[in-house]
Amino acid sequence: MMNTTSENLTKEKADYIYQRLRKQITSIDSEACPQSFVFFVFGASGDLAKKKIYPTLWWLYRDGFLPEHICFVGYARSQLTIEKIFQNADKYMKVHDHERDLYKKFLELNHYVCGSYDKSEDFDKLNHEANKISQHTSAHRFFYLALPPSVYGSVSELISTHCRPGAPGWVRLIVEKPFGKDLQSSNILSGHLSKFYAEEEIYRIDHYLGKEMVQNIMVLRFSNRIFSRVWNRDSVAAVKIIFKEDIGTQGRGGYFDEFGIIRDVIQNHLMQILSIVAMEKPRSTTGEDIRDEKVKVLRCIAPIKSENVVIGQYLGDKESKDSERQLGYLDDAGVPKDSTTPTYAQTILYINNERWDGVPFILRAGKALNEKKAEIRIQFRDVPGGMFDENGSKAPLARDELVVRIQPDEAIYLKVNTKRPGEMSYSIEETELDLTYNERYRGVKLPDAYERLILDVFMGSRINFVRSDELQEAWRIVDPILTEIDQKKLPVVPYKFGAAGLPQAFDAAVKHGYVFTGTYVRKDERSASVINSQKEKEKEKAKEKVQS
Numbered sequence: 030m031m032n033t034t035s036e037n038l039t040k041e042k043a044d045y046i047y048q049r050l051r052k053q054i055t056s057i058d059s060e061a062c063p064q065s066f067v068f069f070v071f072g073a074s075g076d077l078a079k080k081k082i083y084p085t086l087w088w089l090y091r092d093g094f095l096p097e098h099i100c101f102v103g104y105a106r107s108q109l110t111i112e113k114i115f116q117n118a119d120k121y122m123k124v125h126d127h128e129r130d131l132y133k134k135f136l137e138l139n140h141y142v143c144g145s146y147d148k149s150e151d152f153d154k155l156n157h158e159a160n161k162i163s164q165h166t167s168a169h170r171f172f173y174l175a176l177p178p179s180v181y182g183s184v185s186e187l188i189s190t191h192c193r194p195g196a197p198g199w200v201r202l203i204v205e206k207p208f209g210k211d212l213q214s215s216n217i218l219s220g221h222l223s224k225f226y227a228e229e230e231i232y233r234i235d236h237y238l239g240k241e242m243v244q245n246i247m248v249l250r251f252s253n254r255i256f257s258r259v260w261n262r263d264s265v266a267a268v269k270i271i272f273k274e275d276i277g278t279q280g281r282g283g284y285f286d287e288f289g290i291i292r293d294v295i296q297n298h299l300m301q302i303l304s305i306v307a308m309e310k311p312r313s314t315t316g317e318d319i320r321d322e323k324v325k326v327l328r329c330i331a332p333i334k335s336e337n338v339v340i341g342q343y344l345g346d347k348e349s350k351d352s353e354r355q356l357g358y359l360d361d362a363g364v365p366k367d368s369t370t371p372t373y374a375q376t377i378l379y380i381n382n383e384r385w386d387g388v389p390f391i392l393r394a395g396k397a398l399n400e401k402k403a404e405i406r407i408q409f410r411d412v413p414g415g416m417f418d419e420n421g422s423k424a425p426l427a428r429d430e431l432v433v434r435i436q437p438d439e440a441i442y443l444k445v446n447t448k449r450p451g452e453m454s455y456s457i458e459e460t461e462l463d464l465t466y467n468e469r470y471r472g473v474k475l476p477d478a479y480e481r482l483i484l485d486v487f488m489g490s491r492i493n494f495v496r497s498d499e500l501q502e503a504w505r506i507v508d509p510i511l512t513e514i515d516q517k518k519l520p521v522v523p524y525k526f527g528a529a530g531l532p533q534a535f536d537a538a539v540k541h542g543y544v545f546t547g548t549y550v551r552k553d554e555r556s557a558s559v560i561n562s563q564k565e566k567e568k569e570k571a572k573e574k575v576q577s
């Protein structure tokens with residue numbers, strides 16, 4: 030595997046998945062129905078379509094993952110052409126020179142229809158156009174709703190009533206988050222969707238479920254005995270799941286202000302990660318087994334209490350040379366000047382079951398911080414019975430910690446204590462057992478989350494999508510605290526763009542049992558600091574020479 034080039038690997042995978050896809054489609058279709066597909070992108074004029082959906086469709090097409098008879102139909106209200114849409118998306122498509130001919134073919138498969146999101150006649154027109162373009166009235170249809178949630182209701186209804194293919198063609202509806210704004214609106218949306226679609230037709234996308242390291246949690250947990258034995262309250266002191274971004278709302282403030290960071294990131298991405306980290310072992314990786322276990326563990330979590338929550342909102346850093354960092358959240362054009370919407374939040378949850386009773390799960394997410402990073406930290410309990418003298422005292426040793434770095438620079442590392450090399454006494458150093466992907470899997474291309482998930486939709490696999498009961502449980506957990514925040518009952522702590530986080534949040538984590546010593550330096554940073562100090566020494570020497 031290690032010697033396989035990324036190109037070979039991709040091709041191998043493409044062939045394998047394509048064969049599976051073909052086999053599956055053949056078993057669904059009757060002989061009489063050609064394997065024809067239409068992929069609709071609703072909101073084709075928008076940000077997500079431009080940055081993620083069209084590029085992903087191109088990459089899947091380029092790598093041979095998509096079926097032969099497929100066409101793509103963009104739909105939105107704007108008076109646009111397909112050429113204009115691809116011009117706007119150009120910088121995200123990453124087309125290499127040698128792929129130009131193939132890209133041209135891909136563009137020829139793309140079409141655009143303009144219409145409203147609430148008029149029957151526009152959906153009749155869309156249906157008519159799609160039949161014409163695909164030359165088939167029973168082609169299978171994918172509908173990607175890259176739209177603001179305010180129009181999900183009318184669009185999903187009109188698709189079902191006007192754009193369903195004739196038999197045996199099937200429909201798969203892909204819905205973007207946020208799935209509602211709270212428990213009530215989410216239930217209303219789910220109820221609405223279930224009037225028009227069977228649950229098997231609905232794919233609620235949470236793109237974190239398509240990330241390599243999130244998918245790896247299951248393998249790590251359930252294929253290694255050393256982890257399965259310690260994955261519980263007896264050994265684990267605390268679990269931290271962290272999402273940090275070094276950008277602000279960047280003009281998306283209008284959307285963000287209605288939601289805030291808990292709805293935007295914690296209720297979905299972080300809660301999904303939590304459920305995979307904490308669930309019991311599923312019976313298998315097929316069917317509904319995984320999603321059943323995820324729901325079970327969410328059911329054991331009580332709604333978050335306000336005393337376990339810290340929220341904040343970022344201010345501009347007036348001293349920064351970067352013009353974006355000078356702007357605070359309230360400077361975003363779409364945000365009301367008196368908004369108290371949180372852009373940072375830490376929530377601490379407890380899972381009331383035999384495995385996790387008493388272990389804090391600290392979920393922390395923030396925009397406009399000092400770095401972009403997402404990771405999971407499983408911190409283990411102190412080693413009992415101290416025996417090592419550090420500086421003449423039996424100080425507690427640093428805790429072992431298993432870190433799953435989701436992004437950037439995917440890695441899994443286990444922080445452990447070792448004997449400081451070369452020393453005569455038992456002096457102790459923190460180090461790591463490290464699986465950094467860039468080093469271990471050099472040249473292996475990790476697919477983008479959207480690539481995996483859209484491919485899953487083609488394959489008809491819903492394991493990595495959110496089921497309605499999972500959604501309901503996740504909303505139940507955050508709903509009361511969201512009400513309190515919306516009613517401005519919680520203090521919003523200001524922080525400067527570029528801060529590492531809120532001291533109040535760090536203190537709360539410590540109070541709940543997470544120990545931060547600040548003494549550990551990771552391998553890459555360590556070697557960087559060695560290099561830097563060597564450089565400094567060389568500079569000093571050169572200076573001395575000049576002076577003498």
Ligand SMILES: NC(=O)C1=CN([C@@H]2O[C@H](COP(=O)(O)OP(=O)(O)OC[C@H]3O[C@@H](n4cnc5c(N)ncnc54)[C@H](OP(=O)(O)O)[C@@H]3O)[C@@H](O)[C@H]2O)C=CC1
Nearest residue numbers: 072074075076077078105106107175176177178205206207
């Ligand atoms: N952008 C991102 O990075 C991410 C987005 N998402 C989710 O994806 C979905 C789409 O996001 P994004 O592309 O950013 O959204 P946009 O704001 O870009 O909206 C997409 C399209 O919807 C139409 N639209 C915009 N506002 C309205 C409105 N008030 N009423 C009716 N139609 C409207 C516009 O098309 P037109 O006017 O031409 O009809 C627009 O081009 C959202 O649910 C979002 O939460 C999820 C993860 C990341």
Ligand SMILES: O=C1O[C@H](COP(=O)(O)O)[C@@H](O)[C@H](O)[C@H]1O
Nearest residue numbers: 206236274293294298403436478
């Ligand atoms: O869903 C969302 O995710 C993005 C972050 O995604 P990532 O893959 O870059 O980590 C976030 O910026 C956005 O606010 C949120 O809606």
